[in-house]
Amino acid sequence: MDTAGATARGKHVLFDVDGTLIDAVDNQRRVWRTWAERYGLDPDEVYRVALRTRPLETFASVAPDRDPRECLAALHELEDEDVRSGVYGAFAGAAELLSALPPGSWGLVTSNYEHRVRGRFARTGLPVPEVLVDAASVTEGKPSPVPYLLAAERFGALPQDCLVIEDAPSGVLSGRRAGMTVWGVNAPAPVDGVHRHFTSLKEAAPEILAFVTGAG
Incomplete structure (x- = not known):
């Protein structure tokens, strides 16, 4: 048949x-770098954590003193902008x-x-x-x-x-x-x-x- x-x-x-x-590796790295710099954090360290954890877990690890809702909103803003303007x-x-x-x-x-x-x-x-x-x-x-x-x-x-x-x-x-x-x-x-x-x-x-x- x-x-x-x-x-x-x-x-x-x-x-x-x-x-x-x-x-989307380069896009993800760029988004997390921009996010980390916004909060005065080491971009390479943040990205290493982000690769193995979900966003809320990443925030808890690298920015425990920050409001996770604020962190997530900032990340989503950057990701949405990347979808509009990034190269895929x-x-x-x-x-x-x-x-x-x-x-x-x-x-x-x-x-x-x-x-x-x-x-x-x-x-x-x-x-x-x-x-x-x-x-x-x-x-x-x-x-x-x-x-x-x-x-x-x-x-x-x-x-x-x-x-x-x-x-x-x-x-x-x-x-x-x-x-x-x-x-x-x-x-x-x-x-x-x-x-x-x-x-x-x-x-x-x-x-x-x-x-x-x-x-x-």
Whole structure:
């Protein structure tokens, strides 16, 4: 049977965004540097903490005497401005892969907010799927399994029929805790916990397509 354009029964792929589909490392570093300088903090130290913690945890660590709501508002202001004026790029193969996947077979699960994701996708020409789980969709973010489980629920899919594509430890742990298959991309070495590792998204693309269509 010709599987081109078809979806294997119940198979879905769930992509992280930043670091997986969108190359936003320089943008994130620039935003945190500006934020740190605004508060008179060491930008390099702040960024090191921010890489491994969520924003509120970062503020508690690097600026415990500051109002976390004020810190978060300042960060959001800088991030929104970066979406409007920053330079973004999609990882090689992202546009081709998302265009090749059958409609309704893939979604996004991100710790960012939907309006920023849509802004970045508009800047890079990537399509936005119907299922998009963002930071405002859940009360627990990655590494909790909640974001990925919510995405599966919106598809009406079983967790074991979902493939998670991630680049970061918290996202990998989130997908594993949700009972899903997790593949890592865009890293020279495997992130702990991944079921398969690819050095780039482009390298993983044929295998991702095969998973969803059942052509593998």
